[in-house]
Amino acid sequence: MIPQFKKNKILLFFICSCAFLTVILVHEISKRDNALAKLEYQLSLIQHGNIRRHLEATNDQYQDYFNNEDTLVIYNRVPKTGSTSFAGIAYELCYTNKYHVLHVNTTKNVHTLSISDQMRLIQNITEWSEKKPAIYHGHFYYIDFSKLGYNDRRPVFINIIRKPLDRLLSYYYFVRYGDNFRPYLKRRKMGNQMTFDECVAKNHKDCDPVNLWLQIPFFCGHSYRCRQPGSRWALEQAKFNLVNNYLLVGVTEELGDFIAMMEVILPRFFKGAMDLYLNGEKSHLRQTNKKEQPSEDSVAKIQESTIWKMEHEFYEFALEQFHFQKRLTFQAIDDLDTESVRLSSDVHSKQTYMLSDGRLYISKGSQFHYEKVRPH
Numbered sequence: 509m510i511p512q513f514k515k516n517k518i519l520l521f522f523i524c525s526c527a528f529l530t531v532i533l534v535h536e537i538s539k540r541d542n543a544l545a546k547l548e549y550q551l552s553l554i555q556h557g558n559i560r561r562h563l564e565a566t567n568d569q570y571q572d573y574f575n576n577e578d579t580l581v582i583y584n585r586v587p588k589t590g591s592t593s594f595a596g597i598a599y600e601l602c603y604t605n606k607y608h609v610l611h612v613n614t615t616k617n618v619h620t621l622s623i624s625d626q627m628r629l630i631q632n633i634t635e636w637s638e639k640k641p642a643i644y645h646g647h648f649y650y651i652d653f654s655k656l657g658y659n660d661r662r663p664v665f666i667n668i669i670r671k672p673l674d675r676l677l678s679y680y681y682f683v684r685y686g687d688n689f690r691p692y693l694k695r696r697k698m699g700n701q702m703t704f705d706e707c708v709a710k711n712h713k714d715c716d717p718v719n720l721w722l723q724i725p726f727f728c729g730h731s732y733r734c735r736q737p738g739s740r741w742a743l744e745q746a747k748f749n750l751v752n753n754y755l756l757v758g759v760t761e762e763l764g765d766f767i768a769m770m771e772v773i774l775p776r777f778f779k780g781a782m783d784l785y786l787n788g789e790k791s792h793l794r795q796t797n798k799k800e801q802p803s804e805d806s807v808a809k810i811q812e813s814t815i816w817k818m819e820h821e822f823y824e825f826a827l828e829q830f831h832f833q834k835r836l837t838f839q840a841i842d843d844l845d846t847e848s849v850r851l852s853s854d855v856h857s858k859q860t861y862m863l864s865d866g867r868l869y870i871s872k873g874s875q876f877h878y879e880k881v882r883p884h
Contacts, residue, residue: 580663612646670760672819717813
């Protein structure tokens with residue numbers, strides 16, 4: 509028989525041994541967990557670095573894709589929308605930003621091109637390597653490159669539109685009094701001093717609402733239905749093309765904002781455009797020499813027409829789309845909290861833009877990142 513005190517001693521030894529082994533086991537488990545945590549941390553750094561490098565590479569690829577030496581921009585400019593001023597900025601910047609600007613001058617200023625001419629134009633601008641990168645501009649309707657068999661990299665389309673009645677008024681007085689851009693040029697209605705109000709009162713053809721039907725066809729394209737005044741199909745097609753086939757469409761009333769966005773989106777072409785617009789000599793090239801504002805009665809009569817209502821609908825559609833894109837592009841500095849501005853070197857390093865609302869903005873930059881990438 510083992511004495512009782514020896515049994516207690518053996519039991520105590522067993523308990524102490526178990527406790528000691530437990531402490532060692534817990535310590536080893538803790539060491540393993542710490543090692544795993546460090547390993548996961550190191551892996552996360554590597555993964556984050558790869559993601560960051562990939563994201564930066566993606567941004568570079570974006571810049572390369574839209575701003576490389578093969579990029580073509582087509583500005584099928586609508587008459588009397590500030591297009592001469594915008595084209596003047598493009599011409600001024602082409603020397604410093606090293607690209608080409610070419611005017612597509614159509615015979616007798618027609619806005620439509622035959623299928624053959626459309627194909628010739630496409631072939632010319634896509635294969636003329638010596639004149640790339642380039643901005644092509646001219647008063648012609650939208651051309652569907654895919655429809656004509658060009659399914660590779662298509663050019664970037666941009667445009668500007670204006671309030672319909674304001675555009676018509678500008679054109680009405682322009683053909684009578686000319687402008688300060690080429691004051692020596694004799695316009696086709698020179699000497700005709702009939703005011704717009706008198707024209708409306710007489711139901712004269714020069715102020716017929718059918719003359720408003722211009723901006724919709726420019727975006728609609730080369731279908732015969734695009735030229736039918738009051739065509740609902742043409743309006744919907746113009747909306748479709750504006751959203752799906754134009755990089756950006758601005759409005760004359762916010763021309764500076766459009767230029768700021770172009771500088772952010774296509775710096776290869778428009779770097780320095782905003783400064784030139786605000787301070788350059790060629791930022792406001794063309795102003796009609798004489799223009800009288802119409803009476804309320806004349807405005808009301810024009811606005812009764814179906815054509816004005818459709819052109820106005822298209823303008824409002826374009827304006828909302830432009831404002832939507834502007835909100836996505838810019839961040840108002842006064843909307844940022846003070847601490848964020850103080851701590852963020854990114855905010856201080858970015859170019860600021862004074863937009864049409866009088867507030868100071870910066871570009872938002874990239875608004876996405878990658879996470880939860882598997883496998884590592």
